Amino acid sequence: MTGPAPQRRRSASAPRILDPRAHRLDRVLGKANATKLEKGLGLRTVGALLNHFPRRYLERGELQSIAGLPIDEEVTLIAEVLSSSQRPMRNRRGSIVEVVITDRDALRPGTLTLSFFSGYQAFRDLQPGVTALFSGKVSVYRHQPTLTNPHYLLLEDDTTGEDLANRPIPVYPATATLTSWWVAQRVATVLAHLGITGDPDDAVRLPDVVPAGIAAREHLGDLVTAYRDIHAPAEVADAYRARHRFRYQEALILQTALARRRAEQQAQVAVGRPRRDDGLLADFDAVLPFTLTTGQREVGESLDAALSADHPMNALLQGEVGSGKTLVALRAMLQVVDAGGQAALLAPTEVLAAQHHASITSTLGPLAQAGMLGGAEHATRVVLLTGSMSTAARREALLAAASGEAGIVVGTHALLSETVQFAELGLVVVDEQHRFGVEQRDTLRTRAGVPPHLLVMTATPIPRTVAMTVFGDLGTLFLDGLPAGRAPIDTHIVPLTEHPVWRERIWQRAREEVDAGRQVYVVCPKIEGDGTGARAGGFDDGDGVELELATDDDGPDSKRAPLASVEDTAAALRRAPALAGVRIGELHGRLDPGDKVATMAAFHRGDLDVLVSTTVIEVGVDVARATLMVILDADRFGISQLHQLRGRVGRGGLPGTCLLVTSLEEGHPSRARLDAVASTTDGFRLAEEDLKLRREGDILGARQSGGRSTLKLLRVIEDEKIIVAARQDAQAIIEDDPGLTGHPVLAGAIDDYLDPEAEEWLDRG
Known part of the structure; x- marks a missing residue:
């Protein structure tokens, strides 16, 4: 019986090539660990785990500041046990172990009380003088922050399987059951499996999202080194260099997805809806009891030009609360109706839809009374369609929309129903875009034989870089100033x-x-x-x-x-x-x-x-x-x-x-x-302050992107230069290669980032 053939060492010129997107975690970590990662963190592949980056790094010999811990958030910190005590619970059997930890700050020493229910092992382990990693969710008890039943790891008895004495300790996004250090162990196993932390000659070669020319220009380094430095840095500076690389990569993925979407939209053919000198809009402007603001007039001219073009308008209209966006949108709708089309106004709630209907009907007066006694010569109908309407009222509204009798249809999500048909939908107006997803705002557009124009409105001011990141497929219009008579x-x-x-x-x-x-x-x-x-x-x-x-x-x-x-x-x-x-x-x-x-x-x-x-x-x-x-x-x-x-x-x-x-x-x-x-009261200043104070990763949530819920490393305020550079690169890539046929890795990364179901193509064997 012969033994196995001796394995030949791979040469540096013939490295293993591996696509981490197609490499399932159970093949590396076993089924039990892979199941935990999928259920707890939604990670199924080696690539997904590699891209589960540490949120920060702890220095082994340095205790973490306890002052200012964020309430209701998961935290991981290194601290020293100051005292430990045990007492019986009042209302149930068992005991509560209370452990007080400290950061030993000489100027402002901080302490934090930890509570363990029936924590007999914790009482034995966490004695005064012990230093440990603690992980848990910060809550408030008697007006003081606390951790209840936190996980802990004694640093004197390091069980991570790696000597971390002189290395920063990565802190991963974790859950109540999967601690940061448990995740770190699995990441270490994957890095070793790929040869990333071993002999460089044995490391795999990973397909890179960033084209080689861009990576060289931006000094991004190679991908294998970046993964090693972000997960197992020799020093914190290595991790920061790697984080810069992945920030740029993330920005390029997002901006290329948006650039591709813009290109697809611009390639479509739409019906131009030019303004008429006589008609609804002219009659409406003639009876307006006030003068349009400079901002309203300028945005109106921009919309006029965009609606007149033979490709679909895709515009984001933003302005301060009360700046008159609805009036601007109404004038655009009247222009479309004058040109033989219909307009649909999609509102997030029935209260708002009903108010829009009442306000538009009242504002138009006789211009909204087509076919009625007292109706104007140039008139149309404005109908309301919501889920709570009676069957008879709903039937009447559906008929008015399908026949073209209603020039303007106002509604909620009920407008997205397949039963809603239009004679000739020319413009879709989406009010309060943050309440709708990309798919929802596109549902109405796909109903029409020819793509209608799209106007998205938001009263939540959006900083420039956020607009580029979240609404980068839309042209942005800013409505400045407030109407006369608006009080502070x-x-x-x-x-x-x-x-x-x-x-x-x-x-x-x-x-x-x-x-x-x-x-x-x-x-x-x-x-x-x-x-x-x-x-x-x-x-x-x-x-x-x-x-x-x-x-x-x-x-x-x-x-x-x-x-x-x-x-x-x-x-x-x-x-x-x-x-x-x-x-x-x-x-x-x-x-x-x-x-x-x-x-x-x-x-x-x-x-x-x-x-x-x-x-x-x-x-x-x-x-x-x-x-x-x-x-x-x-x-x-x-x-x-x-x-x-x-x-x-x-x-x-x-x-x-x-x-x-x-x-x-x-x-x-x-x-x-x-x-x-x-x-x-400056909404743009407040929007930037909002980003600084709250968790920014939710900016690109499912409601905006139509897909995954968080930015990983990119910060849309701090990383403006990266986003601008990536936007320019993405535009150049799409202009040269609209279908991304020459950039398959980038195309696959877009699918993974924006579509959680894209992993269904994985080998099921």
Whole structure:
């Protein structure tokens, strides 16, 4: 019996070539480990794990600062045990182990208490003087940050299988069950399997997304070295060089995807819709009771030229809250109707769709009464289509759209139904693009025989580099200035911890507005009050979708103060002496759609003085007499949400006031958001501040990109130069090779990044 043939050493001139996208993890790590990575982190292939980059690096001999740990986020830190104690639980069997760790900061020593339920092993391991890695989610207990049941790794008994004494320790994005160091072990196994951390002559050759000429120009180095340096750096400087390489690679993938999409759109043929000198638009402009702003006039001219072209317009219109975007969009719709086409306006909620329909119908007057007594010579019909309409009303609206009788069709997601047909769809207007995905905004466009023009509107100002990264397939139009008569909005923080007596003053201030004939919004983060069962912690996202807030009687969150809810707040205000006799209404996403529309209509008519609401009123709702907005627990909202919300007041020529009410102590990290909003009404400044304060990876979420939910390393504010360079390179690549036939690796990377289902092509054997 002969033994196996001796293995011949591969020469440097004939390296192994491996496509990590096609190499399944179970072949390298075994089925059990591969299953954990797929279920916990969504990683199926060697390439996916290689691209699961560390979020930061820890120096082995350096303890991590405890001050300023982010609440409600997973953290990993090195710290020393200061004390350890054990006590029985009050309400159940077992014990709680409390371990206090420290960062030994000489100037500002920080301590953090860790709680382990039935943590007998932790009590034995974590004795004073021990140094360890700790990983867990930061929560708050008795107003102090804490970690509950964190994972830990004793550094005196290193079990990572690698001598890290003089190397930085990578910290990976992890989960409650898959710790950073567990992920690091699997990454190390994969790197060794590929020869990346061994003899360079034995390392695989990896297909590179970045063309060789660009990599040389940008000094990016080779891909194998970059993977080694980002996952197992000899020093932190190596990791930073590798991160720069992968940032550029990520920017190139995204910008090439957008450039390809732009090229595909420009190659399509559309029906030009030039402006007529006589018709709906001319008649509308003639009866406008005000003069268009310079910004409205300039954007209108740009839209006129784009709509007249014989290829589809794809435009993003952005401007400040209240800058008059809807009027600009209406004039574009009238131009299309004049040219024989129809326009569809897609709104994110039924409340907003109904208001758009009412506003357009009222603004057009006789111009919206085609076929009716009193209708103008040049007139059309404006119809509404929502999911809650009666069968008869829906049938009538569908018939008006299909026959072409309705020149303008306003609707919600119901417009995307396959039952909706148009006679000649010429323009699709998408309001509040952040509520829709790429596929949704394209659904209507693919219904038409010839691609219609597209106008996307957003009232959330988008910094330039974000627009290039998220909406790079659209041409951007900026609407500057505010219409005449739009009043400024004063924003003030109301800190109840420092000034508890101000709570009563809030409602006295509301009464003053009501007595002056004005109206008030009160915004809450929740729908239901506490004590209503499992849904007591439900948050409303503005369209009836709730997010649960978990509680645990023995957990560190059990002492959290209850958040303001629509139901409890409305009930309390009806009992408040300061608001006696005031008409108070409630609005939230779980109301019946008809009730929502009726409530908003009553507030718009002035039949209600105070509207207690969730963020369903965040966008588009326009009530001229609303001058005061009170946002309770304002720290629970993001900067862009707060900016949008306060834009609902001061819309009728009267000054607006927004009160940001918070119970957080001064200096709390979440107070920084409120300080930013109170300091300026410049939406673009706030958008950049928002990116700095919150996790930026969600910028390119599924709602914008139509695919994976996070940027890995790219930072759209800090990496503007990289994004601009990658955009230029991507444009040049697509101009030379529109189908990317000469760039198969780049084409495959685009599919992987933007389409989670692209991995279905993997070998199933």
